[in-house]
Amino acid sequence: MGSSIPGSNRVIPMKHTESDTGSEREFSFGAAQSEVEVTTADRLREFYREFIYKPGLVAWEDRRTRIGAIIMGVYVFIGTIGAWLYREPSTNQSPRSLRPFETLEAPLGTTGSGQDVLAMVIHATPEMLIMILSGGIFATGLAVLIGTVAGYKGGTTDRVLTTFSDVMMSIPGLPLIMVLAVVVSPERAAVIGILITINYWAGLARSIRSQVLAIREHSYVEASRTMNVSTPRILLKDIIPNMMPYVLVNFANAARYVVFASVGLYYLGILPTSVANWGIQLDNAYSQAGALSGGGTMYQLVVPMIAIMFLALGLILLAQGMDRVFNPRVRTRLAGESGSETDDEDTAAPTEVMT
């Protein structure tokens, strides 16, 4: 049961793993049946094993995940300890227009107003991480909520929620964000993240709904239903866990979208510049320092660009690595529970994700 994980809009038949799913059955129904046999700790352990450890192991086995995770780790380090250790950018903290690698004081050079370029990049990181986290959680959270409820409940609920998603999807995203940014003038990074993904979730909700339509027909869901398990519980216990990898992949993609969109909006001067951001650096490099006009200020453009590129790369690699979690054969074999002899590591077809 639980290991029959749908790819995009399809269910992979799970011959190899039929025999290994006993524990999951207990997990899924245990709480409903008996309070004695399964303690909370057991359940947590089981949850950890099924939804974190096993997918994690599978994902980690992939080189892309490892590199992606390391990159993200570096950003988190820079955004927390790095920002705490390294000095804050301020005007005239160093001589003006130093080039990179001229002094140790400002290793990546300074701007025309004597701001340390490295400090600017580092101190823009925490806000960016908060932004992608809030944007990602908002987009995927809302999409999962609306998608699963719509798909599972069907009927009027489905029609209403689907129409709502369709309407949101049909609103052009960027212009909407621009207007909202001007009206709301958000200053907190978390709010900006949500604002940017204000209608990003809609497409994702749509595809999650279609997956739920398939999952709800499975016998174990039907069993839960006949046992009068409540709808929220079925959604939480039976349906959403089966889509977690797909959701995680889309989380990473939503995060990448937040990076690009926020940088773009900052570059265009639409978001308030009170929050440090790489987009502002790009704009300054282009329009204030004339980075593309000669005069050797290209580094002011390149440094924040590298920061953006690597963050996006990290997120892409993570998403692709997690993609493999979709392939249940690889998953169980690596988790040490299957005697499967298949060796088709690269057959994990790229999963359709929201971009």
Place this chain on the structure above:
Amino acid sequence: MADNNRNYHSHIDRRAFLGVAGASGAVAFAGCMGGNATDGTHISYTNQVPTKIQYNPNNPTSYSQYSHYLLFDRFANYNFAKGEFVPYLIQNWELVDETFEMTVRDGVTWEDGDDVTAEDVATQLRIAMLSGGPIDEFTDSIETTDDRTVVLNLSGDVNPQIVEFETLGQRFMTLKESEFGEYVDQFEDDPEQAQSDIQGYAYQDVIANGPFTIAERSNQQILLEKRGDHPDADNINFDRIAFRYLDGNTAVHQSINANELDSVMVFAPPNVVSDFPDHIQMETIPGNVGYGLVPQHDHEHAGDRAVRRAIAHVLDRETIVKNVGETLKKAPPLPVGIPADDQERWLGDAYDSFEDYGVNERQTDEAEQLLGDTGYSKDGDTWVDSSGAVVELPIVVPSGWSDWVTATETVVDQLNDFGFESEVDSRNFSALNGTVWPNGDFVLSAGGWLPGGGRASFPYFSLHHQLVEHYRGFTYNYTPANENRGGTNGDVTVPSRTGSGSMTINPSDRLQELSDTSDEEITREISIEQAWVTNVDLPVIPVMEKQEQAFLATDEWSVPEQGADVSQVRWPHLWLIRQGELQYTG
């Protein structure tokens, strides 16, 4: 950089190809795309799509940026170095007994053969007056007494300089009587319809009277050809000038580097300028606009004169200018309601009695003294007022204006360093202009301290801008200001400039006097007095002044030496051509 140039070449080539394939007049086109003035074509620049440019000054949409300076003769040209108008189409003017008499230059003709007459000049001025231009405020009627003489009958006493600036400044002889006279009649019948008709009219098929006329327009450039029968045609030793369309400053910088432009107005930061080829000469002209801080005079701290003065002391204007780019900006020697280049001329002997607040230093001692005397004290590193509240001075600034944002960042750092609590609060311009400024919802705001244009060089305009009515809708609640800026046209009490004691005066009354007087002594006296008010009370805190930059290629062109008086006009490259000061030598 080399890469950029290469890319840019291919860009141009592709454009050129498209142009040749698509446009008529391919031969002329190919001739001038060939590079730097091979056949004596002067190549300049415009950032407007050439086919859309129109020449009706009453219609702001796509109104010409540069080419009309050569197509039409201007009435007179204000020279920033001399501080006066240089006669051109209007050769003489005089204000006697409430009439302003102008004499039109002899021998100027329209392209269609007609002479440029007093009636044409009158038509131009009548339309300006009827459509609510500033000359309407002091003019009763406009008459012509003969073919060469136009007379403005004034409605009362007006300062002659105001009449000069409003009548002659930035005015081009564009609206030929035979073509546009009907609008004057229409204004008498149905003013509203006439207003909307003339504002909506795109004047593209022009009848020129300047030394050049339009030969050809394409999407890439507008090409002008010399008119032999203009009185100044002999000053010009080349036949064509092309205004090439380039989109954005970066494209222009790259084009200068690739040696493709002979003259251009563009903003270029210092590092970009130093990278230009050696034969490119830069001229800077006062912009008469600039970045300042508009305080909210209702605010408990920004409304306190001591705090405003402390801010002015704490700011190192020279450092701010250098951070933004010293080729782009200039630090005013005195924070006062008169542009940097005109301060000495207008203040004269009084100049030394003005407070400069430290143009290139941070006068923290003076600032501490001022704050200490008015009940502020330091709590640790932070200034607090008598009730213990921290002095918070956030600064709002339009987020897309990168030079202003850079300046604001520096200002904020300098204020924080002194112990105020300041931060950059950048917002979208339309949000600021639409709600924040009119609602007075700010403590300090970035805002212009000068009204712009040649007329800002006459203190009446710049002082009026600071003391009475800012050109943007700042509700800054300064008592002497107009009601629409939150004021009551009230009095202000400032320390006396000479000697001890204080004086109470009414700026709006005094400026009204200034606008009505034709006495030079009184003009100067009121200018100095009101300048003193702006200097001491700081209704707006001046920080830096914009400089317009012109770049002239000297490889195949002879131009006056850098900084010559004749170049101190809007705009040098186009004025020099008429004056015979920019000639082809290749």
